[in-house]
Amino acid sequence: MRLTVNGRHHDLPPSPAVTLLELLRDRLSLTGTKLVCDRGECGACTVQLDGEIVYSCLTLAEACDGSSVLTVEGLSSGGADSALSPLQRAFIAKDAAQCGFCTPGQLIAAHTLLANNPAPTDEEIRAGMSGNLCRCGTYPNILAAIRAVAEGEFEAAPAAGATRAS
Ligand code: FES
Ligand code: FES
Incomplete structure (x- = not known):
């Protein structure tokens, strides 16, 4: 099989009988x-x-x-911090992870949410993230991180070697 x-x-x-996960x-x-x-x-x-x-645990490879x-x-x-995506930096800045076990899934769900709806309301964020549970209860911080990215608080890091326009 081929996979990208x-x-x-x-x-x-x-x-x-192997799951995607x-x-x-x-x-x-x-x-x-x-x-x-x-x-x-x-x-x-x-x-x-x-x-x-x-859910990759339910998806057959x-x-x-x-x-x-x-x-x-x-x-x-x-690997460098400067190469993290805006969402990843926002999760760090807004303290959206505690134990971190749910965080990779939260990040992918949030990334997909924003790709489909770049300016979501808080209700749309809650609905879009409703399939991702956090046992540490960081929901308000996750919402704040997603909202911050949607509002442009975290811009994409410039590519290596890129020059800033004056
Ligand atoms: S590990 Fe797949 S939904 Fe929980
Ligand atoms: S940060 Fe611990 S389960 Fe979400």
């Missing part, structure tokens, strides 16, 4: 996506599949043949 993950193409052997974590070593409930209740395993969010996946590793352009 965070823009990188993979040719993979058949993976019967297992494939990402165990075969591609993309351990940012977390396993928590393993039954479609918490959203910790949320990834983007062809532009739509899915072979059903994704030919698809494109975005995981939390694909949001940043590198």
Whole structure:
């Protein structure tokens, strides 16, 4: 099967009875996506599949043949803080993570929400994020982080080597 993950193409052997989450974590070593409930209740395993969010613990890998996946590793352009996406920087600045287990899924859900609706109301943010639970209860801070990005408080970092227009 063929899968594109965070823009990188993979040719993979058949993976019967393997979930997309297992494939990402165990075969591609993309351990940012977390396993928590393993039954479609918490959203910790949320990834983007062809532009739509899915619970990767409930998604069979072979059903994704030919698809494109975005995981939390694909949001940043590198390891340095300056390469974090605006959403990632907003989550840090607004203290939207405590234990952090739900955070990768929250980030992918928020990224998808803003891609589809760049100026959401608070109600639209709550509805869009309703499939992602946080046992630490950081919901107000997550909402504040998403709203801050929507309002332009966190701009995308300039690409390496880019010059600022005067
Ligand atoms: S681990 Fe997939 S929904 Fe909870
Ligand atoms: S930050 Fe701990 S579960 Fe959300």
